[in-house]
Amino acid sequence: MSNQIGLSQRQKAAVIVRLLLDDDEVSGLDRLTADDQTLLAQEMVGxxxxxRHTRDAVITEFCDSLESVGVTFPGGLDGTLAMLGTRLSDDSSDRLQRAAAIAGKSDPWVRLCKLPKDSLIALATSESIELVALMLSKLPVEAASATFMGLSRDRARAVAQAMSMTSGVTPEALRRVGLVLLQAAEALPKPAIPTPATDRMGAILNFATADLRDEVLGALDERDVDFADGVRRAIFIFAHIPDRIEPRDVPRIVRELDQPVLVRALSGTAEADVAAADFILSNLSQRMADGLREEREALGRLRPKDVDEAMTEVVSAIRRLEETSQLTLRLPQDDE
Structure with missing residues (x-):
């Protein structure tokens, strides 16, 4: 807007905003930066x-300015991505967000928090103890816990001790640390197959029969103990349910299953399978649990293959819920 009314540009903006405040349905001030909002409020204070003549002149000038506008753009990455929506590929969107974060135009911690576990562990293993302590302080608890568990015992102790020094860090310093860590993350090797080999092998063995799974793990133990341990940690089977599933999630899992499948899965005779069945039943309503027990008893003796297939369907249902973020598996314990 030109300046023919005797008011500064900020004062004119303050007049327009004051008029708009009378309309409860008008919003948008939150789109301004914090600095702009502060300047506007300070101008209104003064x-x-x-x-009435000045007010009308400001309104006329403002409307003339709007009419001269041909097209507008969001003026920021988030707004641009929202405007383009699904017309932009996920890869292109990711590249734009990554470039903006590295250039310091967006919060680097947003991208750091989305890094896969292996990348976070690689950063935590290679960067200085102080940076790692700040990273763990900023990450979501689950990601921080998984990263911490991936460290060697000596490094984990050092990071834990350094955590006490993170409380006084300033927002600007935390942002700089985030940029350093993000740049280091971008420099990490990008594997052609993103899923770790241990996770892939574990996922495959999830659906193998128990005897085949034990045979494969035994063979792996003979050739590469560390790899075998990693595969064991990646495996999630029916017997792991009491240690990896939250009690509150049991009813949600049961709703995903056909009742005959669930009844067969609850019929395992191995000690660990019996414990898993008891865990499931103990976290259902008394009426439902009693009904499932009665159906289980009526089935009589089942073929081991039928029980294994039913247990696999339970595990598949849990994995589906995990993939859609409807539940979160607890981290495996060292003795699993």
Whole structure:
């Protein structure tokens, strides 16, 4: 807007905003930066009375300015991505967000928090103890816990001790640390197959029969103990349910299953399978649990293959819920 009314540009903006505030349905001030919002509020504090002629002139000038506008753009990455929506590929969107974060135009911690576990562990293993302590302080608890568990015992102790020094860090320093860590993350090797080999092998063995799974793990133990341990940690089977599933999630899992499948899965005779069945039943309503027990007893003796297939369907249902973020598996314990 030109300046023919005797008011500064900020004062004119304050007049327009004051008029808009009378309309409860008008919003948008939150789109301004914090600095702009502060300047606008400060300008309004210093203003008291604007006569009707000046008000009308400001409105006329503002409307003339709007009419001269041909097209507008969001003026920021988030707004641009929202405007483009699904017309932009996920890869292109990711590249834009990554470039903006590295250039310091967006919060680097947003991208750092989305890094896969292996990348976070690689950063935590290679960066300085102080940076790692800040990273763990900023990450979501689950990601921080998984990263911490991936460290060697000596490094984990050092990071834990350094955590006490993170409380006094300033927002600007935390942002700089985030940029350093993000740049280091971008420099990490990008594997052609993103899923770790241990996770892939574990996922495959999830659906193998128990005897085949034990045979494969035994063979792996003979050739590469560390790899075998990693595969064991990646495996999630029916027997792991009491240690990896939250009690509150049991009813949600049961709703995903056909009742005959669930009844067969609860019929395992191995000690660990019996414990898993008891865990499931103990976290259902008494009426439902009693009904499932009665159906289980009525089945009589089942073929081991039928029981294994039913247990696999339970595990598949849990994995589906995990993939859609409807539940979160607890981290495996060292003795699993």
């Amino acid at each position: 203003m008291q009375l604007v006569d």
